[in-house]
Amino acid sequence: MPLVMKDNYYLHLMILFLMWVVIGSAWNLIAGYTGQVSFGDAAFFGCGAYTAGLLATHLGVSTWWGLALGGFTAIAVGLPFGWICFRMRGAYFALATLALNEVLRHAATIAEGFTGGMVGILIMPSFTSKAPYYYIALAMAVASLASLQLVVRSKPGYYFVSIREDQDAAESLGINTHFYKMLSLAYAAFWTGMAGALYMNYMGFIDPHVVFNLHDISIMAILVGIVGGVGTVYGPAVGAFVMVAIQEMFRSGFFGLFKWLGDVSGSDSLVRVAAVLTQAHVLGFGILVVVVILFLPNGIVGDWPKIRKRVFRLDAGA
Amino acid sequence: MDVFLQTLVAGILKGGLYALIGIGMTLIMGVMGIINLAHGQLMMLAMYVTFVLNTMGVDPYFSLFVAMPLLFMLGVAIQKFLLNPLLKTETILPENQVLMTVGIGMVLTEVVRFAFSSDYKYITTTYSNQTFFLGNISFSSALTIAFGIAIAFTVAMFFFLVKTDLGRSIRATAQDKDAATLMGVNTGRITVITFGLGSGLVAAAGCLLAPVYYIFPDLGGPFTAKAFIITILGGLGSTVGAIFGGVTLGMAESMGATYLGMEYEDIIGLTIFVLVLLFLPGGFKRLTKI
Numbered sequence: 200m201p202l203v204m205k206d207n208y209y210l211h212l213m214i215l216f217l218m219w220v221v222i223g224s225a226w227n228l229i230a231g232y233t234g235q236v237s238f239g240d241a242a243f244f245g246c247g248a249y250t251a252g253l254l255a256t257h258l259g260v261s262t263w264w265g266l267a268l269g270g271f272t273a274i275a276v277g278l279p280f281g282w283i284c285f286r287m288r289g290a291y292f293a294l295a296t297l298a299l300n301e302v303l304r305h306a307a308t309i310a311e312g313f314t315g316g317m318v319g320i321l322i323m324p325s326f327t328s329k330a331p332y333y334y335i336a337l338a339m340a341v342a343s344l345a346s347l348q349l350v351v352r353s354k355p356g357y358y359f360v361s362i363r364e365d366q367d368a369a370e371s372l373g374i375n376t377h378f379y380k381m382l383s384l385a386y387a388a389f390w391t392g393m394a395g396a397l398y399m400n401y402m403g404f405i406d407p408h409v410v411f412n413l414h415d416i417s418i419m420a421i422l423v424g425i426v427g428g429v430g431t432v433y434g435p436a437v438g439a440f441v442m443v444a445i446q447e448m449f450r451s452g453f454f455g456l457f458k459w460l461g462d463v464s465g466s467d468s469l470v471r472v473a474a475v476l477t478q479a480h481v482l483g484f485g486i487l488v489v490v491v492i493l494f495l496p497n498g499i500v501g502d503w504p505k506i507r508k509r510v511f512r513l514d515a516g517a
Numbered sequence: 518m519d520v521f522l523q524t525l526v527a528g529i530l531k532g533g534l535y536a537l538i539g540i541g542m543t544l545i546m547g548v549m550g551i552i553n554l555a556h557g558q559l560m561m562l563a564m565y566v567t568f569v570l571n572t573m574g575v576d577p578y579f580s581l582f583v584a585m586p587l588l589f590m591l592g593v594a595i596q597k598f599l600l601n602p603l604l605k606t607e608t609i610l611p612e613n614q615v616l617m618t619v620g621i622g623m624v625l626t627e628v629v630r631f632a633f634s635s636d637y638k639y640i641t642t643t644y645s646n647q648t649f650f651l652g653n654i655s656f657s658s659a660l661t662i663a664f665g666i667a668i669a670f671t672v673a674m675f676f677f678l679v680k681t682d683l684g685r686s687i688r689a690t691a692q693d694k695d696a697a698t699l700m701g702v703n704t705g706r707i708t709v710i711t712f713g714l715g716s717g718l719v720a721a722a723g724c725l726l727a728p729v730y731y732i733f734p735d736l737g738g739p740f741t742a743k744a745f746i747i748t749i750l751g752g753l754g755s756t757v758g759a760i761f762g763g764v765t766l767g768m769a770e771s772m773g774a775t776y777l778g779m780e781y782e783d784i785i786g787l788t789i790f791v792l793v794l795l796f797l798p799g800g801f802k803r804l805t806k807i
Contacts, residue, residue, distance in 0.1 A: 236615075236616075238619075283791075283795065284791070284794075286795075287794055291794060293615060294552065294745060294790075295791060295794065297742075298742075298787045298790055298791055301742070301783065301787055302784055302787050302788070305780070305783055305784050306784070308780070309780050309781070309784075413738070414623070418619065418623075421616065425616070479627065479631075481623055481626070481627050482623070482624060482627030482628065482630075482631075484620075484623055485620045485621070485622070485623030485624035485626075485627060486620070486624055487620075488616060488617065488619060488620025488623065489599065489617060489620040489621060489624065492603065492613050492616055492617050492620065493599070493602060493603070493617075496603075496606050496613055
């Protein structure tokens with residue numbers, strides 16, 4: 200892709216897109232397949248990012264070690280948490296993950312001497328060009344999708360689904376539900392942490408509000424999963440594409456459409472609309488959550504037959 | 518000793534307000550079994566209603582009569598048009614309703630941000646910064662009044678739930694939805710009313726808090742978390758539990774702020790939350806039974 204597209208802007212979008220594929224499919228394994236909805240993906244994301252950042256600033260270690268270790272730090276945080284909190288069910292678990300995320304965010308803010316507190320961490324990026332990051336992100340996305348495919352087609356994958364469908368029935372069949380939930384959490388934590396470390400390497404800057412952010416990371420991860428399709432392998436990839444496009448659309452004010460219109464017509468109010476729209480991405484997310492859950496509860500991939508029927512007026516079977 | 522007593526008093530006064538915030542959520546959670554993550558945002562909305570009325574010269578305590586019905590209607594609308602339809606759709610994730618409330622909360626926050634910008638707003642009244650002394654202990658006037666009104670609301674709510682037909686229907690729905698339906702309770706209507714009541718109560722809390730707290734759009738999130746902790750502490754659907762939960766949280770936060778440091782205030786609540794979920798899953802309801 201970088202061979203055809205020299206434009207840094209699109210390369211940047213592609214890297215973001217691939218990063219969200221990784222995070223979205225990790226979320227989808229634990230939430231979509233195992234049925235343990237996590238509201239705290241940012242906790243793992245932040246762990247990975249801080250691992251890479253702290254290694255670089257304190258020990259002077261190359262951030263590539265951070266990239267390798269980020270996923271394991273996230274597992275190290277996730278497993279004790281899961282061990283304690285997996286006896287809660289459904290929404291209670293979801294809220295416990297939310298609490299984990301908040302605790303880590305406060306911890307990163309308070310431990311100023313170690314993490315830099317609110318100031319955050321700034322490192323020198325390893326590459327000046329975006330192309331190497333693109334290939335790394337691509338490799339990670341492919342690896343995560345391949346491993347997801349492998350996991351859900353294997354025995355643990357079927358156990359995950361059985362836990363989602365009926366935990367008590369799964370238990371009565373002799374499945375160690377606690378163990379398999381932990382396994383699923385470890386997988387999700389690992390890939391989310393890796394994505395976090397990649398983010399650190401690529402952006403070169405993090406602070407607690409960026410990487411432990413409920414809206415921008417946790418909710419975005421959920422949206423990627425839900426918009427694409429819960430419990431499907433390729434859903435999150437579709438979801439990531441849609442979400443990155445929407446996020447970018449808001450960030451750039453519908454690709455400068457309103458600003459251009461304002462400049463052409465010379466009207467101040469349109470310029471103001473453009474300025475407002477660029478700040479509206481959280482509102483956009485909120486409306487999207489409401490609309491998607493109301494009309495497409497199974498996501499674009501999951502509800503594809505329904506969409507085909509309604510929008511394209513095609514028979515679902517045909 | 519004075520420092521300790523002062524902290525205790527401050528914690529209890531704050532706890533009374535927290536109880537009022539918690540009751541709304543405990544009702545909603547108990548009756549519908551869903552977690553309303555837009556609860557704090559509804560309170561934030563009520564605070565802005567109070568703020569707008571205040572700029573027109575209305576006292577915050579009188580704006581209770583406007584904010585509560587307004588938020589009641591909003592709650593009814595949310596339950597009727599956004600949450601109830603979800604019960605009928607087939608999905609993999611039962612947590613869809615929770616996610617929906619997250620979305621609603623985001624929309625509320627951002628709409629308010631557009632209307633009022635992110636700036637901090639203050640309501641200044643004659644009693645905002647007033648204090649009186651009992652011995653060496655100072656009491657904030659506004660918080661004391663708020664505490665009194667909050668307790669009054671809580672007691673009223675308790676008798677409403679125990680003595681009236683509607684209250685009994687609500688409790689019946691909370692205990693067993695199917696059985697309640699069979700006994701002739703219109704459970705669909707009850708859920709709508711309950712969400713309205715919960716929103717109305719948290720609106721009251723918002724009005725009472727408005728004179729002593731600064732108002733900004735992102736205020737909802739932390740208060741949703743607090744309401745949730747109180748609900749878990751008190752046990753689902755328990756009004757008496759909500760009082761205990763609120764006061765406990767208020768005291769724990771004050772103690773933490775005094776003896777550990779201000780920045781630990783939020784972590785304390787979250788830690789209590791996880792500990793209670795693990796070791797006292799029924800909350801204080803186990804001890805009080807109502």
